[in-house]
Amino acid sequence: MSTNTADLGAFVLRVTLGVLAFSHGFILKVLTFTPAGTAGYFESIGYPAAFAYLVIFAEVAGGLALIVGFLPRLAAVGLIPVLIGATLQHAGNGWSFSAAGGGWEFPAAWTVLLLASALIGPGAFALGRKLPGKLASL
Template structure:
């Protein structure tokens, strides 16, 4: 049985974890691989270079939004196509993420976790609570 007293904290843990992962991957592409290097990698896979900029933007912006708890459902939904793309890139490498060049296990799981987050919403400690009209409403009387 679900403990309704702690469910928002579990949702928050998932939200912040996913946000940190997204942000870390976006910043990795900016500061370690560099944007030109990321563009080159995307082009080496047969994708247009502009997709690299879109992916980095989604990872950074959606990551920050999820960490803050601001429009979490939309941020998670925006990140799902990025992770589906990552899954597709890794399909030929086998299932296990520890395989050479990384398998599709981690990006596929991440896609499912983002879908769950989109269904669950913000959880506790969310910036969206500060927006007008987003304060918790009392449950209707039975």
């Protein structure tokens, strides 16, 4: 099986997005802030604490799925609502993510990149390519 540059590009995009998601979910929200701290933050901005645990799960599971290429289109689409929420949360801070509280530039770009990854497909070295039938393309 030969791998073309488009497959390699899709692979690089998929893995990069997966590492970002995983690191935000596990390193930042689990190891740094702790799940309870993340839940407390969600409550402080008006969301139910349970949303924090859903976001942590989505970022960790979705990130891992993207990294290994297991149902990567579904993983990318599943992460889009999380990033839309992050974009909306940061919208009041201005455009630049370097602004106080972080602007909406980074999560908006991340949202678009997830959509692009879902549209492009898994690319090279995707574990899901071994799945039967149409599952292999998800």
